[in-house]
Amino acid sequence: MTEIRLVGTAHVSQKSVEDVRSAIEEFQPDIVGVELDRGRFIALTEEAAEPSVTEILKSGNFGQLLVQWVLTYIQQRIGAETGVKPGDEMLVAIEEAQAHQKPLAFIDRDIRITLARFWGMMGIWEKIKLIGALIYSLVSVEGQEIDVDEFTNQDVVSAAMEEFRKFSPRGAQALIDERDAYLAHQILMLGSRYERVLAVVGAGHIQGVQRYLDAPETLPPLPALTAGVKGLPWAKILGTAVTALFLLLIVAIAFSGVGFDVLLTALLYWIVINGVLSAAFTLIAGGHPLSAVTAFAVSWLTSLNPLLAAGWFAAIVEAKIRKPAAGELRQIIEAETFSEMRKIPLFRVVLVAALANVGSTLGTVLYFLFIFPVLGIDPAVVIVDGFSNMLQMIQGLF
Structure with missing residues (x-):
């Protein structure tokens, strides 16, 4: 037995x-x-x-x-x-x-x-x-x-x-x-x-x-x-939803008659809010200023593409500048303090990637929460007028 x-x-x-x-x-x-x-x-x-x-x-x-x-x-x-x-x-x-x-x-x-x-x-x-x-x-x-x-x-x-x-x-x-x-x-x-x-x-x-x-x-x-974890690809679903929502917003503003300056302001805020927060979180991670500039430059676009991430681009630049060396994974595991860990280039590259993505995501959320109050327009009116005008234009063409 x-x-x-x-x-x-x-x-x-x-x-x-x-x-x-x-x-x-x-x-x-x-x-x-x-x-x-x-x-x-x-x-x-x-x-x-x-x-x-x-x-x-x-x-x-x-x-x-x-x-x-x-x-x-x-x-x-x-x-x-x-x-x-x-x-x-x-x-x-x-x-x-x-x-x-x-x-x-x-x-x-x-x-x-x-x-x-x-x-x-x-x-x-x-x-x-x-x-x-x-x-x-x-x-x-x-x-x-x-x-x-x-x-x-x-x-x-x-x-x-x-x-x-x-x-x-x-x-x-x-x-x-x-x-x-x-x-x-x-x-x-x-x-x-x-x-x-x-x-x-x-x-x-x-x-x-x-x-x-x-x-x-x-x-x-x-x-x-x-077995692998089976489930819905929520990141891609949410990314696609963000893209659709942003395009819906832009189309509604464009056809609502509120003016070209409002449309331009909406686009500008999208770039600035996404870019500033992604760059700020890159710097919080200890990233190089050029990595932060990269995060700022791409985050407005990556937020519209579920297959891309601002952190990935920022991390590539960080890796080019900091140049992680062989053996750094072992150094990370054996680090005695978190401060010591953060000084290791490989850890900083990964931290930059993660936090730049957090900043970009936060920027996207804040944009949709505050863009209408900032623009001083009623979202219901803009959406109804915008799509009503667009449908009238399409009917006129046919």
Whole structure:
């Protein structure tokens, strides 16, 4: 009969390192499964090949990438306070398994799939709250005393999981629930081949994984846990809607008879509001003045094209000027302060891309909110008169 033992760890806890070592010594498993995928294992043990700046810019996932980096930074800071690097307990499990000549299995879902599903499943409001919480964490983690060993106390862990679930239900599903199921799938597959299985997983997964191990029939199908997130392409839909709304506005003003100067003013405000906010957010990100000028120059146009983004163009200019070098991804991950992280050219390029897009989006929203009061016209009258006049002109032509 197969015997499975779970060891719950906190990723920056010295106690967890010792717990893993003791469990392998006492349990003498036939195989050790660790909560890593092969990519994270390589990142922990080897100098993994870093993506180029071009590859990062082509991916377009600037917000997702920043979230990943900030989460890594926060974990690094907690680890620095405790003297334990993130992943040390997994490395100990690997080293002990090798020392006892035990086979090793990587049982976690590919981190790229997890992050893609995590980001893709969250709604816009959840993403905004997450970014706000991360910004707060960047400040509060400095100098704060943290009892990391409490992270393995199941009562504390359960309370934290419930709070995260309230904060981001969809994010919790991708980051916790789905991985509980994936880990349980992998552990059960190991159990079908080995009699004694030791699985080293984060403390937050212990209860969820154990529930599935006790009732395997409740496990969701494995392919459903690794598939891409299917949903409406909201970014393209909203971008197309903005384009249609702007063209509708311009046509209505042009045919309403309010005057060419009003039409010209409406176009000018579109360029200025989009450009100024996109450029301002580029400078807030620490971007070069030329990057800000680029954001200003293109944002009015990119806001009308759902396939283009002002941040992408600003980031290209930033990369040409700052010239990120090889090895900077490792520097970002190992940065000791957020200020130090912001000085790294690669981080600044991605931050410029993300914040320039935020500024452009904000400019678009503010334009539609305030353009009619600024112009001093009644939108209902302009739209009705504009399209009525246009229809009369078309009828006259035929």
